[in-house]
Amino acid sequence: EASPSGDNAFKIELARRIVVRALISALSGTPERLPALPASPFSNIPGARHVA
Numbered sequence: 629e630a631s632p633s634g635d636n637a638f639k640i641e642l643a644r645r646i647v648v649r650a651l652i653s654a655l656s657g658t659p660e661r662l663p664a665l666p667a668s669p670f671s672n673i674p675g676a677r678h679v680a
Contacts, residue, residue: 630640 632640
């Protein structure tokens with residue numbers, strides 16, 4: 629069990645939330661296919677800019 633020292637109590641709570649979110653995400657699994665990012669050359673969104 630972590631205990632705060634000074635003004636870092638928020639970091640412990642933040643770390644707990646991050647771990648919970650990561651575990652929930654892992655339990656939900658990975659989709660078969662991840663969608664491309666909007667500006668990716670593989671995106672099917674019309675008008676998306678592909679300029680680097």
